[in-house]
Amino acid sequence: GENVEQHPSTLSVQEGDSAVIKCTYSDSASNYFPWYKQELGKRPQLIIDIRSNVGEKKDQRIAVTLNKTAKHFSLHITETQPEDSAVYFCAAHANDYKLSFGAGTTVTVRA
Amino acid sequence: DADVTQTPRNRITKTGKRIMLECSQTKGHDRMYWYRQDPGLGLQLIYYSFDVKDINKGEISDGYSVSRQAQAKFSLSLESAIPNQTALYFCATSEGSNYGYTFGSGTRLTVV
Numbered sequence: 130g131e132n133v134e135q136h137p138s139t140l141s142v143q144e145g146d147s148a149v150i151k152c153t154y155s156d157s158a159s160n161y162f163p164w165y166k167q168e169l170g171k172r173p174q175l176i177i178d179i180r181s182n183v184g185e186k187k188d189q190r191i192a193v194t195l196n197k198t199a200k201h202f203s204l205h206i207t208e209t210q211p212e213d214s215a216v217y218f219c220a221a222h223a224n225d226y227k228l229s230f231g232a233g234t235t236v237t238v239r240a
Numbered sequence: 241d242a243d244v245t246q247t248p249r250n251r252i253t254k255t256g257k258r259i260m261l262e263c264s265q266t267k268g269h270d271r272m273y274w275y276r277q278d279p280g281l282g283l284q285l286i287y288y289s290f291d292v293k294d295i296n297k298g299e300i301s302d303g304y305s306v307s308r309q310a311q312a313k314f315s316l317s318l319e320s321a322i323p324n325q326t327a328l329y330f331c332a333t334s335e336g337s338n339y340g341y342t343f344g345s346g347t348r349l350t351v352v
Contacts, residue, residue, distance in 0.1 A: 172343040173330070232282040233282050
């Protein structure tokens with residue numbers, strides 16, 4: 130099955146700086162890569178996703194890049210704000226029709 | 241609003257007790273999932289179902305069972321709860337392959 134590794138496990142950034150989270154996956158058949166944000170005590174919520182026919186996708190201050198050859202994808206958050214503090218999960222969806230999740234990154238934005 | 245609802249939100253139970261966690265959805269999705277979340281381990285798949293007659297084991301199904309009573313309802317049971325099943329449990333739904341999940345609000349289960 131698919132194995133997704135996520136780094137770093139914790140990330141502390143100064144407000145206004147950028148944050149980058151990286152994930153690697155093992156199954157070359159994976160073709161869908163969503164990112165979830167989970168605020169403290171809340172459910173994970175989809176914030177952005179990318180499909181294998183696209184190399185980059187952007188939505189306001191967040192962007193995701195995908196390198197299929199290297200089997201890795203990344204989440205970029207620019208101009209970080211205190212409300213960006215949360216746990217972020219990457220995931221990969223292969224042909225077995227279910228998502229495999231990374232272990233999560235706890236992002237703390239320092240004011 | 242179409243959503244995914246889990247009950248109960250919090251539960252404390254004793255070792256050896258049987259407990260059921262319930263999930264219902266109004267999104268009209270066929271695919272439903274149960275995940276367990278432990279600190280530092282991310283989300284681990286317990287069971288998933290693609291329709292009422294299709295139930296599949298996930299990565300950590302031992303000690304758990306499920307029932308898909310209808311397209312909108314998917315229940316998770318712990319037949320004989322043990323302390324290491326203390327965790328946050330999430331139900332999720334999906335429109336299909338290559339679509340993101342919608343998660344329920346979660347059930348925090350403590351087994352003492």
